Every structure is written in structure tokens, then in C-alpha cells.
Amino acid sequence: MSKNPMAASLAMLNRFSSSPIVHKLGLYKPAQTAARVAVREGFKAQALITRQFRAAQKLVRPERFQKVTKASDAFDLNLTEEQQMIRDSAQRFAREVLRPMAAKSDEHAAQPEGFDAQLAELGFSQLSVPDKLGGSASEAAVVTGALLAEDLAYGDLGLALAALAPIGVANALTRWGSADQQAKYLPAFAEPSPPKASLAISEPRPLFDPNELRTRATIDGDGFTLNGEKSFVPLVDTAEFFLVAASLVGKGPRMFVVERGTAGLKTVADPALGARASALGRVVFDDVRLPTRALLGDGVDVCDFTELVDLSRLALCALMVGTSQAILDYTITYCNDRIAFGEPVSHRQAVAFLIANIGIELESMRLLTLRAASRAEQGLPFHRESYLARVLCADKGMEIATNGVQLLGGHGFIKEHPVERWYRDLMTISTMEGGALL
Amino acid sequence: MQLEIPRKLNALVEQAHLVATEVFRPISRKYDRAEHEYPVELDMLASVMDGMNEGDLGGGAGAAKLKRDVTEKGGAVRNGANMATVLGLTELCWGDVGLALTIPRQGLGNAAIAAVANEEQARRFKGRWAAMAITEPGAGSDSANIRTTAVLDGDHYVLNGEKIFITAGARADLIVVWASLDPAVGRAAIKSFVVEKGTPGCTLVRLDHKLGIRASDTATIQLTDCRVPKANLLGSPEIDTKQGFGGVMQTFDNTRPVVAAMAVGVGRASLERTRELLRQRGILGGYERALYGSTAAEAELYRMEADLEAARLLTLKAAWLADNGIPNSKEASMAKAKAGRVANHITLRCLQLCASVGATETELLEKWARDSKILDIFEGTQQIQLLIIARRLLGKSSQELR
Numbered sequence: 001m002s003k004n005p006m007a008a009s010l011a012m013l014n015r016f017s018s019s020p021i022v023h024k025l026g027l028y029k030p031a032q033t034a035a036r037v038a039v040r041e042g043f044k045a046q047a048l049i050t051r052q053f054r055a056a057q058k059l060v061r062p063e064r065f066q067k068v069t070k071a072s073d074a075f076d077l078n079l080t081e082e083q084q085m086i087r088d089s090a091q092r093f094a095r096e097v098l099r100p101m102a103a104k105s106d107e108h109a110a111q112p113e114g115f116d117a118q119l120a121e122l123g124f125s126q127l128s129v130p131d132k133l134g135g136s137a138s139e140a141a142v143v144t145g146a147l148l149a150e151d152l153a154y155g156d157l158g159l160a161l162a163a164l165a166p167i168g169v170a171n172a173l174t175r176w177g178s179a180d181q182q183a184k185y186l187p188a189f190a191e192p193s194p195p196k197a198s199l200a201i202s203e204p205r206p207l208f209d210p211n212e213l214r215t216r217a218t219i220d221g222d223g224f225t226l227n228g229e230k231s232f233v234p235l236v237d238t239a240e241f242f243l244v245a246a247s248l249v250g251k252g253p254r255m256f257v258v259e260r261g262t263a264g265l266k267t268v269a270d271p272a273l274g275a276r277a278s279a280l281g282r283v284v285f286d287d288v289r290l291p292t293r294a295l296l297g298d299g300v301d302v303c304d305f306t307e308l309v310d311l312s313r314l315a316l317c318a319l320m321v322g323t324s325q326a327i328l329d330y331t332i333t334y335c336n337d338r339i340a341f342g343e344p345v346s347h348r349q350a351v352a353f354l355i356a357n358i359g360i361e362l363e364s365m366r367l368l369t370l371r372a373a374s375r376a377e378q379g380l381p382f383h384r385e386s387y388l389a390r391v392l393c394a395d396k397g398m399e400i401a402t403n404g405v406q407l408l409g410g411h412g413f414i415k416e417h418p419v420e421r422w423y424r425d426l427m428t429i430s431t432m433e434g435g436a437l438l
Numbered sequence: 439m440q441l442e443i444p445r446k447l448n449a450l451v452e453q454a455h456l457v458a459t460e461v462f463r464p465i466s467r468k469y470d471r472a473e474h475e476y477p478v479e480l481d482m483l484a485s486v487m488d489g490m491n492e493g494d495l496g497g498g499a500g501a502a503k504l505k506r507d508v509t510e511k512g513g514a515v516r517n518g519a520n521m522a523t524v525l526g527l528t529e530l531c532w533g534d535v536g537l538a539l540t541i542p543r544q545g546l547g548n549a550a551i552a553a554v555a556n557e558e559q560a561r562r563f564k565g566r567w568a569a570m571a572i573t574e575p576g577a578g579s580d581s582a583n584i585r586t587t588a589v590l591d592g593d594h595y596v597l598n599g600e601k602i603f604i605t606a607g608a609r610a611d612l613i614v615v616w617a618s619l620d621p622a623v624g625r626a627a628i629k630s631f632v633v634e635k636g637t638p639g640c641t642l643v644r645l646d647h648k649l650g651i652r653a654s655d656t657a658t659i660q661l662t663d664c665r666v667p668k669a670n671l672l673g674s675p676e677i678d679t680k681q682g683f684g685g686v687m688q689t690f691d692n693t694r695p696v697v698a699a700m701a702v703g704v705g706r707a708s709l710e711r712t713r714e715l716l717r718q719r720g721i722l723g724g725y726e727r728a729l730y731g732s733t734a735a736e737a738e739l740y741r742m743e744a745d746l747e748a749a750r751l752l753t754l755k756a757a758w759l760a761d762n763g764i765p766n767s768k769e770a771s772m773a774k775a776k777a778g779r780v781a782n783h784i785t786l787r788c789l790q791l792c793a794s795v796g797a798t799e800t801e802l803l804e805k806w807a808r809d810s811k812i813l814d815i816f817e818g819t820q821q822i823q824l825l826i827i828a829r830r831l832l833g834k835s836s837q838e839l840r
């Protein structure tokens with residue numbers, strides 16, 4: 001697919017901004033302004049891609065990632081070289097592309113034109129596809145995924161979720177998909193223009209618990225009939241297919257692949273207070289007929305729903321870590337610059353201690369998330385760890401959100417600063433299930 | 439990235455846990471009641487620990503082994519003495535914080551000596567039990583403000599002043615005393631001196647009665663023209679205003695994760711026992727239902743466990759940094775701040791959850807609720823840790839952010 005003009009110009013700007021000469025000459029600021037102007041008008045409704053998913057090759061058995069094996073069993077917080085490289089490019093993308101786009105994307109509850117192309121150029125989704133299916137990975141890099149989510153959310157949580165939603169679906173297909181499902185869907189995620197897809201778990205009611213799904217699948221002849229409603233589904237207008245959690249009557253929770261355009265499927269935009277750039281919405285299933293092959297996995301190799309929910313929660317935790325880090329960095333600068341009573345407000349303990357506590361709890365969130373992710377990728381049990389990470393991140397994320405705004409006072413409440421957006425973003429993710437998956 | 443305990447340290451953790459269950463727990467209540475009575479059972483234990491350290495348990499553990507390691511860049515990742523010590527202390531304090539604090543030869547003074555002693559001093563004080571004397575009636579967290587003086591007179595320093603809150607002050611062989619060479623100069627003039635027990639002019643004034651950790655003695659000493667050999671000064675005798683606290687404060691970067699580890703231990707003890715007691719009431723806590731679909735008691739358990747896990751990982755991170763020669767002042771304070779408040783919160787909430795069973799002396803829950811409070815105070819209060827962290831995060835000096 002050829003790039004649209006805005007994608008091309010943004011890609012050019014990105015290359016431009018990585019040139020050391022540009023920085024030396026002080027050209028970087030003007031370039032950023034140009035990027036902002038470029039994205040300002042680019043929120044026209046995006047044409048839906050009508051892609052036919054078709055298996056180009058036949059797989060004898062599903063391709064699975066190997067467990068990550070460590071050279072030593074030492075406690076070690078160092079990153080691998082590959083992780084450092086991915087972080088470098090994700091952080092740069094977050095800083096130079098996502099952050100400048102964030103306010104407008106929030107306002108329009110959509111990703112700007114050019115976002116997809118920019119993202120695709122970085123090739124993150126290839127990491128979720130086994131090399132035999134055209135991807136670039138051979139092991140389940142769950143920690144790398146967590147770091148990526150954190151770094152992207154540092155730029156903007158909504159756009160990060162938009163970027164990660166398809167990656168989460170690819171991760172699930174690699175982990176649990178049948179040979180046919182993998183052959184049909186996965187190679188596309190390694191292409192220059194990967195598909196959009198989204199993971200639908202939440203349902204619209206208070207006290208939602210993923211173990212008590214009301215979206216139901218009943219066995220019906222040689223397939224299933226799906227009824228129910230999903231909420232908090234990212235890319236609701238643009239996803240080419242959804243991975244949907246439903247209770248299979250008599251069996252328990254299962255995941256189903258449902259393509260857009262299937263009869264009885266309806267999508268409705270349902271913007272939330274935050275994560276708006278991910279284009280959240282509801283998906284309604286009204287007697288949707290699905291073939292047998294729509295069930296994720298095959299008869300013997302069925303998807304482990306608890307593990308799926310856990311890996312999804314870890315992705316959401318990592319997103320909250322990234323946005324919390326953004327709040328910490330922003331409030332440090334603000335409180336050091338803001339003068340009151342003749343000195344920086346950061347010279348007051350009442351202010352400084354709030355910042356210290358953001359620092360402590362942010363690091364707590366990060367360590368719990370990374371430990372669970374590290375256990376997951378090594379094939380160790382990680383349900384308890386991800387459950388606790390989720391509990392902590394939801395509580396402390398909320399605390400950091402509200403204290404972040406508090407530290408800016410009235411300025412935190414107005415849109416001139418990004419902190420009110422981060423407040424909304426964190427609160428949204430703290431209530432979410434699904435949407436992303438490591 | 440890997441955040442599990444390495445196998446090579448499992449043996450140490452198991453041994454420490456064995457000590458906690460077989461030695462500490464059975465006498466825990468006894469020495470809580472018999473405050474100031476010396477726990478003779480610990481002499482045998484101390485010998486065993488010395489033996490363990492002389493063996494080849496990955497560089498050993500304990501107060502005398504704490505030191506920021508210097509590793510060459512590109513060298514293998516180390517899980518060394520700092521990690522071993524925090525893991526060991528977590529287990530011991532799961533048993534009893536007061537008893538862990540009074541294990542012979544594992545005093546805070548030993549950590550100070552390990553951090554800043556020269557080779558000659560390290561040799562001379564090896565195998566001795568060293569307490570630490572910093573606090574004075576008029577100077578606690580503001581330790582730059584201490585009034586105890588040290589005046590050079592020939593081959594000796596002459597010490598004068600009063601020191602309070604000295605853990606194991608009456609039981610130790612040595613006391614590391616903080617004193618000022620020149621109170622007018624402030625923190626740069628503060629040095630630490632090793633005072634041998636029985637040195638004329640160093641007298642025990644009293645032992646305090648406390649809320650918790652009653653098995654551990656807390657002494658007040660008076661120094662009156664107490665003459666200490668010049669060679670007992672730890673670190674440089676010069677007053678270097680640029681270096682400031684440098685030497686003496688280094689000790690704390692290494693010991694704060696240890697206090698954090700102690701807090702993790704007592705917090706875990708409370709949480710585990712409360713889980714057992716609640717299980718009898720049908721509260722299982724199996725991480726099955728979403729937080730808000732759980733019972734209030736279950737949700738409380740999950741939240742406490744998540745906080746405790748955060749404290750534990752922050753502590754391990756601080757120790758890992760020290761083992762690998764990476765500065766860890768901020769992380770050490772984060773661990774101490776988080777673990778101190780979390781352990782206190784957990785022991786108090788567990789007491790409440792267990793109602794009268796938690797609050798009466800048939801269980802140890804009420805004791806742990808008393809013991810935990812000190813962990814959020816000594817080695818730098820919660821508020822001092824927040825100051826240190828805030829200064830580091832904000833890039834502020836102690837003059838700017840006071």
C-alpha cells in the first residue's frame with residue numbers, strides 16, 4: 001500500500017528529527033511545530049480496509065514461541081541489547097511523534113491520519129509473529145512487550161493502546177491460535193501495513209468480572225451462536241476483526257475470532273473519559289453465527305482464559321506505569337519552575353513529599369508488573385503476580401493521577417497542560433479489562 | 439530481566455527461616471515479656487552464623503558484609519552480600535524483629551565498620567559486636583546537629599556527650615559513636631569513633647522500656663572525658679566541607695535496605711498468620727474473583743499482599759544495585775519508606791481483621807503490631823526518607839528542600 005501524503009511527511013520528519021545535524025543546527029523545534037500543524041487537520045474518518053484474510057500457506061501444527069531461557073538465574077534488572085534498542089526507538093517515537101499528537105487525538109477520540117504508517121514503520125508487531133510466519137521473533141518476549149507498552153504510554157496512553165490492541169491480538173494468536181487461525185491471520189501482522197484488530201473482554205455493567213461473562217456462545221450445529229455486548233473495545237470503528245471473550249455454554253469462558261462484517265455484529269463508538277485516542281466503543285452481538293474454526297485454539301489446545309486475562313492485565317499495568325512516569329517527570333519540572341511565596345513550590349515538603357510518593361509508588365507498580373511479565377515469559381506461574389500487579393496499579397495509578405493534577409493546582413485542571421488528560425487516561429485504564437495483551 | 443531469588447541463595451533463606459521457626463518463634467513471647475533479659479539462646483545461634491559466614495555462602499551475609507561492591511563494567515551480574523543479607527533478615531524478622539536485632543556481632547555498628555573502616559581497623563574489630571550511637575536527646579533525624587564533641591589530645595580523642603537509643607548498647611563489645619570535631623562547622627565535622635566497652639568515661643545510664651522489639655535492648659550512655667585512641671576514628675580525620683557527611687552516611691545506603699527487609703519480614707509474618715486464621719472463617723483469597731467481587735476481607739488481604747510485594751521488590755532492587763556497585767541512595771530510601779509504612783499498616787490491619795484474636799496475647803499479631811512501628815522510625819523516619827527521595831528526584835540540595 002502506498003503511503004498517504006501525511007504519513008510520508010511524518011516519516012520524513014521523523015528521519016529529519018533523528019539527524020544529529022538537525023539538532024546541532026537548532027532545527028528541531030521548528031520541525032516539531034510543523035509536525036503538529038500537519039496532524040491538526042488529519043482526523044477525517046478513515047476508510048475501512050476491506051482485507052480478505054486468507055491462508056497463503058498451510059501449517060501442519062501451530063507455531064508457538066519458546067519460553068525465554070536465561071543464561072543465569074540471578075536476580076537481574078538489566079535489559080538485553082535488543083530490549084534496549086526497542087526501548088530507544090519506542091521512547092523516541094513517544095517523545096517526538098505521540099506526545100505532540102496527543103491533545104488533538106484525545107479531542108477527536110481517534111488516531112490522526114499517518115499514525116498507522118508511522119507506527120508500522122517501527123515494526124513492533126513483527127515481534128509478535130513467529131519467524132516461520134514472516135515475523136521476527138522466536139520467543140515470547142513478555143518483558144519486552146511490557147517495556148514497549150510503558151514507553152509508548154509515556155508519549156500518549158490512548159495512542160499507545162491503539163498501537164497495542166492489534167499486537168495483543170497477534171500475541172494471543174501466537175500463544176493459543178490453531179494452525180489454521182495462525183496461517184490465516186498472523187502473516188498479515190508482519191506485513192508493512194499490519195491489520196487492525198482488537199481484544200474484547202469488558203462488558204458494560206458495574207462490578208464486571210471477566211470470570212462472569214454474560215456474552216454467551218451456544219453450540220449450534222457445526223458452529224456457534226454469539227449473543228451479548230462488549231465495552232471498552234479499542235479501534236472499535238476500524239478493527240478488521242475482534243477477539244471476543246464469551247461464555248461457551250456448558251464449557252466456560254472461551255475466545256472467538258469475529259471478523260467485521262459478520263452478520264449480526266454491530267459496533268458503536270462509546271468514548272470514555274480517557275484513552276480516547278484508542279477509539280473505544282461497544283461491540284454488540286445479535287445472534288452472530290460463527291463457524292467452528294472461530295473458536296480460538298482447537299479442541300485439544302484451547303486458550304487458557306485465566307492466562308489471557310492475566311497477560312491482558314499486565315499490558316494495562318505497563319500502560320499505567322508509562323503514564324505515571326510522564327506525570328512524575330512533568331510535575332518535577334513544573335514544581336521546580338513554579339514560584340510561590342518567593343521560592344519554587346518544590347521547596348515545600350507538602351509538595352515535595354507528594355512527588356516522592358509518586359516516585360515510590362511508580363517504582364512499585366513497575367517492579368510488580370515486570371516481575372509478573374518475567375515469570376510469564378519463562379513459563380513460571382504468574383497468576384498471583386499479575387493479580388497483585390493489577391490491584392496495586394489500579395490503586396496507585398489513581399493516586400498518582402489525582403496527585404499529579406493537584407501538584408499543578410488550577411493549572412492542572414486546564415488543558416494547557418497534559419496532566420488532566422493523564423488523569424483521565426489512568427482512571428480509564430484502571431477500570432479496563434482486555435484491550436491489550438502482552 | 440529476572441526478579442526471582444537465585445537458587446544459590448535458597449540455602450541461606452532456608453537456614454534463616456529455620457532459625458526463625460525453631461529458635462526465635464518459641465522464645466518470642468518470653469523475651470517480649472522479660473524485657474532487658476539477655477536471650478542466652480542467641481549465643482549459640484551467633485556462633486552458627488559466624489560459621490556460616492566463614493563458609494562459602496556466596497560471600498556471606500550479615501551486618502559486617504554490607505558494602506557497595508565495585509564491579510568492573512561488563513562483568514557478570516552479582517547477587518552478593520547485600521542481597522544475601524536482606525533475604526536473611528527478612529526471614530529472621532519473620533521470626534522476631536527484636537531477637538534479630540540482638541544477634542551478637544550483627545549490630546549496626548558492624549555495618550558502619552564494614553562500610554568505612556580501613557584494613558587495619560577491619561582486622562582489629564573483626565568478630566566484635568558493635569552497636570551504633572548517633573541520636574542525642576536534642577538531635578535525632580537532624581544528626582548534623584549532634585552536640586557530642588571529640589577533641590584531639592595527643593594520641594587520643596576526648597569524647598563528651600550523651601547518646602540515646604543505642605540498640606544493643608549494653609550488650610555489644612564496641613560502640614560506634616558519632617561526635618563532632620567542631621560543632622561550629624556542622625555536618626562535615628562529624629566523625630565516627632569506635633569506643634571499646636569499659637573505656638573509662640563511657641557509662642551506661644539506663645535501658646529504655648519500649649512499645650515493641652522489647653527483646654532488643656535500647657541503651658543511653660554518657661561520655662565524660664572518654665579517651666579513645668586516634669586510630670579508632672573511622673574514615674578521614676580531616677574536616678572536608680565539600681565531602682560533608684560522605685563517609686558516615688554511606689553506612690545508611692547499605693543498611694536502609696536491611697531495615698526495609700526486616701519490615702518485609704514482620705509484615706509477611708502478620709499477613710501469613712492472618713490468612714491462616716481467616717481461612718478458618720472461609721476466607722480463601724485465591725486470586726479468583728475481581729477485587730470488587732471479593733469480600734471486603736479478601737480485598738484487604740490482596741491489597742496488603744500487593745503492597746508487601748512492592749516493598750520486597752524495592753528492597754531487592756536496592757540490594758542488587760549495591761551488589762553491582764551502582765549508587766542506590768534514592769532506591770534504598772524508597773525501599774525503606776515503602777517497607778516501613780507497609781509493614782506497619784499490615785500489622786495493624788491484620789490485628790483489626792482478627793478482632794480479639796488479633797489484639798490479645800494468645801497470638802503474636804498484637805506483638806508484631808507493636809514491633810513494626812519502630813521500622814518506620816529508626817535508620818531514618820518515613821519523613822526523612824521522603825525528604826531524601828524528593829531531593830534526589832527534584833535535584834534539590836538539603837539547603838533548598840529542608
